[in-house]
Amino acid sequence: MLVVRDLVAGYGDIPIVRGVSLEARKDEITSIIGPNGAGKSTLLKAVFNLIKPKGGRVLIDGVDVTGLPPHKLVSLGVSFLMQRRTIFPELTVEENLEMALWKMRRNLTNRRERLERVYELFPAIARLRGRPAYLLSGGEQRQVELARVFLQEPKIVLVDEPTVGLSPKAAYGIYEMLTMMKGEVAVLMVDQNIRYASQFSDKLYVMVNGVITMEGSGETLSSSLKEIVKSWLRYT
Ligand SMILES: Nc1ncnc2c1ncn2[C@@H]1O[C@H](COP(=O)(O)OP(=O)(O)OP(=O)(O)O)[C@@H](O)[C@H]1O
């Protein structure tokens, strides 16, 4: 489980994240929604220490990991899927997935087992395995990126805007994948597509102006999304 306590972070002297506390558990998709510029991406970056937090704590399964460099966090089981595309277009889907298994290059059986498990869990990826990635749609590419993250067997997956620029159908595919993954990892996601994201989220946090203004189950908050979005207009 990921616990963030009173996290403060920003750029230079400008405070952006101003004391955020939240939790993300295994078996759940936890989402942060909020207006543009609220500090959602900054929060994820501070958790992953791409920006050094100025205050507060980040804990993984009760262990304080605040300020550990990203590669250490990766080895402790944290993965960050950024908005920027990271697929290798000239490689096939399977070759792209194998990139995630580089660390296990001496253990061929285990590698094969892990790949087979991903194909079993995500049949859509299995069907595409031999295809060069440049031939995939944007949504399919994003799915391959998610599968690659999952292959690394993380405990916690941070996802920033997984569905931006995708059709509703493709976005649905991404949320379905995250739903499959949550049985094994804690998912902490930021998404613009708030209506969809809230439907697939077990827990929702609303972030405005660098602070959490509301939290609740996806179910509870999804019924008041209109009012929530209206309240953002006061800040923008
Ligand atoms: N490298 C940077 N240097 C200075 N200010 C930055 C930097 N990156 C972001 N900001 C500012 O920090 C604030 C929060 O940005 P952030 O990207 O965290 O917002 P966000 O909630 O993710 O918004 P969006 O929904 O548009 O992605 C914004 O006002 C932004 O202009």
Ligand SMILES: [Mg+2]
């Ligand atoms: Mg953002």
